Amino acid sequence: MNKYFSEKLAKVKLLAMDVDGTLTNGGVYYSLNGELMKRFSVHDGMAVTLLNQSNIESLIITSDSSLIPVKRSEKLNITHQIIGSHRKLDSLAELLERIKIKFNEIAYIGDDVNDIEAMQAVGFSACPSDAVETVKQVVDCILDFPGGNGAVRQISEMILLAQNKPITIIY
Numbered sequence: 001m002n003k004y005f006s007e008k009l010a011k012v013k014l015l016a017m018d019v020d021g022t023l024t025n026g027g028v029y030y031s032l033n034g035e036l037m038k039r040f041s042v043h044d045g046m047a048v049t050l051l052n053q054s055n056i057e058s059l060i061i062t063s064d065s066s067l068i069p070v071k072r073s074e075k076l077n078i079t080h081q082i083i084g085s086h087r088k089l090d091s092l093a094e095l096l097e098r099i100k101i102k103f104n105e106i107a108y109i110g111d112d113v114n115d116i117e118a119m120q121a122v123g124f125s126a127c128p129s130d131a132v133e134t135v136k137q138v139v140d141c142i143l144d145f146p147g148g149n150g151a152v153r154q155i156s157e158m159i160l161l162a163q164n165k166p167i168t169i170i171y
Contacts, residue, residue, distance in 0.1 A: 001158060001161065001162065004140075005124070005140070005141060005158065005162070006162045008107075008123050008124040008140065008162075009107065009124055009158055009159050009161075009162035009163070010162045010163055011104060011105050011123055012056065012105060012106065012107045012123065012124060012159045012162075012163070013056060013057060013101050013105040013106070014056065014057040014058065014059055014079070014080075014099075014101050014105065014106050014107075015051060015056060015057075015058050015059070015106075015107050015108075015109070015152075015155065015156060015159060016058075016059040016061050016092065016106055016107070016108040016109070016118070016122070017058065017059065017060050017061070017108075017109050017110075017152055018060075018061060018062060018108075018109065018110035018111060018112070018115050019038075019060055019061075019062035019064055019069045019072075020038070020062065020064060020111075020112075020147075021110075021111035021112055021128065021130075021131070021147040021148075022109050022110055022111050022127075022128060022147045022148075022151060022152065023040055023041075023044055023060070023069075023072070023147070023148060023152055024038045024039055024040055024147060024148040025039055025146065025147055025148030025149060026111070026130075026147055026148065027039060027148075036066055036068065037068075038068050039148060040072055040148065041148050041149055041150060041152075041153070043149075043150050043153045044148070044150065044151070044152035044153050045075075045076050046153065047152050047153040047155075047156035047157070048076040048077070048078055048152075048156070049076070049077075049169070050156055050157070050160060050166070050167060050168075050169070051156055051159070051160070052077055052079075053166070053169065053170060054160055054163070054165040054166070056159060056160075056163075056165075057079040057080065057099075057101070058076075058078045058079050058080070059078065059079065059080040059081070059082065059092075059095070060072070060073050060078055060080075060081050060082070060083075061082040061085060061088055061091065061092065061118070062082070062083060062084070062085065063084065063085055063086050063088075063114060064083065064084070065083055065084030069081070069083060070083060080095060080099070082095060086114070088114060088115060088117065088118040089117040089118040089121055092106075092118050092121070103121050103122050103123065104122070104123035105123060106122040106123055106124075107122065107123065107124040107125070107126065107155060107159055108122045108124070108125050108126070109125075109126045109127065109128070109143075109151060109152060109155050110125075110127060110131070110135065111127050111128050111130070111131035111132065111135060111147050112131070112132050112135060113132065113134055113135065115127075115135065116134065116135060116138055119135070119138060119139060120138060124140050124141070125138070125139040125140050125141070126139055126140060126141040126142070126143050126151075126155045126158075127139045127141075127142055127143065127151075128143055128145060128146050128147035128148075128149075128151035129142060129143055129144060129145055129146050129151070130146040130147055131147070141155075141158075143155060
């Protein structure tokens with residue numbers, strides 16, 4: 001990891017994660033009954049566990065207003081949830097005011113144009129390898145993995161390594 005990344009990631013107290021296209025592969029599945037389903041990676045889920053064990057907070061921030069991101073967040077013990085936000089920067093600012101974390105202490109991973117404004121405000125921004133081109137042009141780091149397939153794990157391990165924290169479970 002280069003020095004520029006390490007310096008920025010060493011300050012991170014919270015990882016903000018978009019859901020669709022970041023924690024998921026961006027696909028949406030519908031049953032015959034109209035039931036919505038999404039696919040999440042267990043490797044990305046373990047990333048949140050690793051952050052939790054090192055006292056790094058996590059946030060899902062999504063324009064989706066379904067219960068799916070809420071349920072996934074609860075299962076992973078994600079620290080904060082912003083659900084149904086169409087103005088992610090404003091929603092993030094409101095949260096930060098309450099929890100006393102600064103913008104430069106946040107790493108943000110997102111994949112589409114509705115993430116850009118928030119990504120430009122934080123200390124470190126990253127996107128999955130399959131993010132839209134507009135996002136790739138503004139982030140600090142384009143990750144090696146696509147959304148829903150290890151991108152969140154990679155950014156989490158980068159944060160932990162920059163802070164000399166373990167990337168394995170400590171029992």
